[in-house]
Amino acid sequence: MMPRISFPEDVWIGGDKLEGILWKAKEAIQGKESVCFEILPGSKILIDAAVIFLSLINQLSAEGKLVTIDFQNEDSEVMGYFNRMGFFDHIAPHVTILPAKPLFSGAQLYKKSNKGLVEIVRIDEDDAELPGRLADALETKDKKLGKASFTIFGELIDNVIRHSSTKLDAFAALQTYKNGIMVIVSDSGKGLLGTLRPKLPKKYKDATDIEIVIDAFEKGLTRHRKKSGHGCGLTTCARKAKQFHGKLHVRLADTRVNLVPADDVYTHDTAYCFLELLPVKGTHITFDFKY
């Protein structure tokens, strides 16, 4: 029997909550050839959870699993929101959408009409204007944050283009909320630790994921030689985020590291980590800024 995994109603589902849902269903998702995600009409899903969920669905489909997403009702608000974000534009073709996939893409229809919401965008190395487009949406709300976010998007998208090494699509998105802004870049590639760990100096041999993630953002780890100057991308992202007291969430293969700045530094003392999560390929980095 196909396992059904339910997203609860009346509670906001962000990245952390999504991990809880997936962790409970870990065996069902890994062990079966087909899986159904049941998203109740009253579910409220934040942009980071929506994008990571999209990447996961595409990964499961690429592995040959039969994936169904059941929204239960065509008038489902969450389905309308997903459509507006372009979720269905980027979903793998063999995924079944119930009751039915929307006939028209809300993202295509209303493209760029809402400055606070940028549709989920596929990362394309030929799209030289992508970081600028994403940052422009923020500059209308907060000029300084918009400018800083250009650097964040530029570095993260560049990392995806250079390191992810996969045919699966990677995505970027942002959304402004009443009390803040969330931006996410998600790919289904080798993952930050997958590319970094084998090339790190011996002193990192026994380092935990959380230690490597913190050093990658605070010190700038690189797989290149020391004087190459590489490794400055993530440190610059972290610097910008800290200037705006942004929280940083990094979802890796089976861990999620949440970093909260304390005195302008991301440290172990204010970091927490979810371990042994459902395996998800790639690197999924979220910056969470509160007004």
Add this chain to the structure above:
Amino acid sequence: MENSGSIKSMNQTRGVVKLVDLTKSPDGWGNAQGKEVGKLLENFIQRHPEIDIFKVSFAGIQRTDASFSRESVVEIASRFRTRHAIAIVDLDDDDLIENLDVAADKKEQPLFSWQDDSWKLLGQSPTKGNTDLLHYILTVAETTASTAASALDLKLTNASTKLKQLWESGYIMRREEMAPSGGIEFIYYRIK
């Protein structure tokens, strides 16, 4: 006064490169665009072997990231270190400064950003022992080892070693001139 006359030798013609002319856009991001722009800057420098210091103007540039800053400017400054130098001008945006600073720091390639006569060092500071000497050169514009030794009360060999270290590390430039005694001496000068 005689010395200052010799400053304006042929190899000190200044070349100005507007970065926005190379990016063709007010925005620059990522390794790929950085490398493209860096190649254009490198070609420009190679076409002008007579110029020792190139001024790279950030006028018209609105947004960058650190990877672009590294590949377009810092990498090229590092590649030509001791032969040609890059001085940054028209850069007063905190975000752009920070991105260039992080890249210069990681690459261990110092850069000076100038606004009229005031300067900002991007990247790593020199060693403590060389800092006074660097500040002295930034103030007087150029010096010889013997002049610096007298001004800062250093032994001549010590001043000479420190100047060479600053030159090799990319903080200053130097040229050879005929000394009054008839021998060759090095004139060390600021990157402006």
